[in-house]
Amino acid sequence: MRIDIISIFPEYFTPLEVSLVGKARERGILDIRLHQLRDWTHDVHKTVDDTPYGGGPGMVMKPEVWGEAIDAVIAQGGPEGAGLPRMIVPTPSGRPFTQRVALEYAREPWLLFTPARYEGIDARVVDEYRSRLRVDEVSIGDYVLAGGEAAVLVIVETVARLLPGVIGNAQSVADDSFAPGPMENLLEGPVYTKPPVWRGHPVPEILLSGHHARIARWRRDQALRRTFEMRPDLIARLDPESLDERDREV
Ligand SMILES: O=C(OCc1ccccc1)c1cn[nH]c1
Numbered sequence: 001m002r003i004d005i006i007s008i009f010p011e012y013f014t015p016l017e018v019s020l021v022g023k024a025r026e027r028g029i030l031d032i033r034l035h036q037l038r039d040w041t042h043d044v045h046k047t048v049d050d051t052p053y054g055g056g057p058g059m060v061m062k063p064e065v066w067g068e069a070i071d072a073v074i075a076q077g078g079p080e081g082a083g084l085p086r087m088i089v090p091t092p093s094g095r096p097f098t099q100r101v102a103l104e105y106a107r108e109p110w111l112l113f114t115p116a117r118y119e120g121i122d123a124r125v126v127d128e129y130r131s132r133l134r135v136d137e138v139s140i141g142d143y144v145l146a147g148g149e150a151a152v153l154v155i156v157e158t159v160a161r162l163l164p165g166v167i168g169n170a171q172s173v174a175d176d177s178f179a180p181g182p183m184e185n186l187l188e189g190p191v192y193t194k195p196p197v198w199r200g201h202p203v204p205e206i207l208l209s210g211h212h213a214r215i216a217r218w219r220r221d222q223a224l225r226r227t228f229e230m231r232p233d234l235i236a237r238l239d240p241e242s243l244d245e246r247d248r249e250v
Contacts, residue, residue, distance in 0.1 A: 001106075001163060003032045004073045004085065005113045005152060006066075008048055010034040012149040021157060024166045031079075032156070040068040049118050058119040066114065066125045073112060074133075082109035087135045089114050089126060090151030092144050094137035097155060099178035101138065105155070106162035113155070115148025177223075182242060185234045189222025217246065224250040 005013060013034055016022065024030040038046040049059035070087070078085055086108050095101075105111060112133075114121065129135050140151045161167050173179070177188045192203040206218045224247060227234050 001030055001108065001159075002079050002082065002085075002110045003030065003113065003156060004035065004076075004111070005032070005115070006035045006037050006069045006073060007115050007147075007149055007152075008037045008117060009147070009149055010036050012147075013153070015153060016156060020166060021160045024160055024163065027165070029163055029165055030160060035069060035073060037065060037069050040065050040072065052119065056119075060119050061116055061121040063122040063125050063128075066121055067128065070112070070114065070125075070129060078110035084133050085110040085112035087112045087114060087129055087133045088152075088155065089116070089121070089135065089137045090140065090148035090155070091116065091120060091137050092139055092142065094139040097138040097140045097151075097158075099158070099176060100180060101136075102155070102158040102162060103180070105159045111159075113148075113152045115152050117147040182220075183223070185227070185237045186220075186223040187226045187230055187234070189219055189226050220247070221250050 007013070013032075016032055017025070021030065021032075025032055037048055041047055047062070048065050049061050052058065052060045074084060086105070088105070088111055090097075090113070114125075126135055126137065138151075138155070140154050145151060162173060167173050174181070175183060177183060177186060192207060196203050196208065204218070206214055209215065228250075
């Protein structure tokens with residue numbers, strides 16, 4: 001997968017050189033390229049923003065600079081047969097970024113991220129590129145960041161761990177909370193490792209029993225309980241068909 005990121009703070013993405021994503025890049029699973037938005041300005045101050053039409057606080061990012069930057073990245077061409085990139089614009093006013101959306105992105109050959117600063121990017125940029133590319137305005141949560149860069153880190157990490165070969169154990173990805181299937185809309189229950197007793201706290205006996213069917217049942221009960229407690233909103237979204245009679249007792 002090829003990923004292009006255009007930002008006025010490309011150094012913000014140094015974390016993508018380490019850990020999981022870093023290894024995926026070393027192994028050629030991910031090709032991440034960073035671009036300094038200011039390289040497409042033409043004034044001595046390298047201006048990327050201006051005051052909002054209609055008045056109001058803050059600044060808006062200029063369409064001309066973004067247009068030249070995005071055109072240049074597209075012109076570089078993507079992976080063989082990838083065609084044009086899918087453009088992703090993190091914004092509080094976007095559609096929710098979920099594990100299901102991450103799975104969609106993990107199947108794309110080429111993603112282009114355009115994180116905004118200030119009050120956002122002039123709306124005509126999205127309008128212009130919708131006519132040529134698939135453009136997704138996505139929100140990672142109901143809060144306002146100073147810029148979209150942190151959201152890009154979140155999205156790239158979520159997508160990267162779904163790529164084949166990135167996470168050693170593919171099963172752990174399939175068992176993820178929110179992954180489509182039996183665990184979708186359920187939160188993970190508690191996890192334990194050695195020692196069997198720590199500061200007087202024992203590990204639940206069932207987990208030491210080696211009885212896999214009972215362990216799976218216990219884990220599902222814990223997931224249902226945790227979901228009821230932490231995210232009642234998700235319970236409403238559970239497909240009643242996916243609940244067996246034992247579930248209903250929880
Ligand atoms: O703050 C965010 O993006 C940066 C941004 C973009 C446009 C205007 C203001 C701020 C964000 C919050 N959830 N998901 C994304």
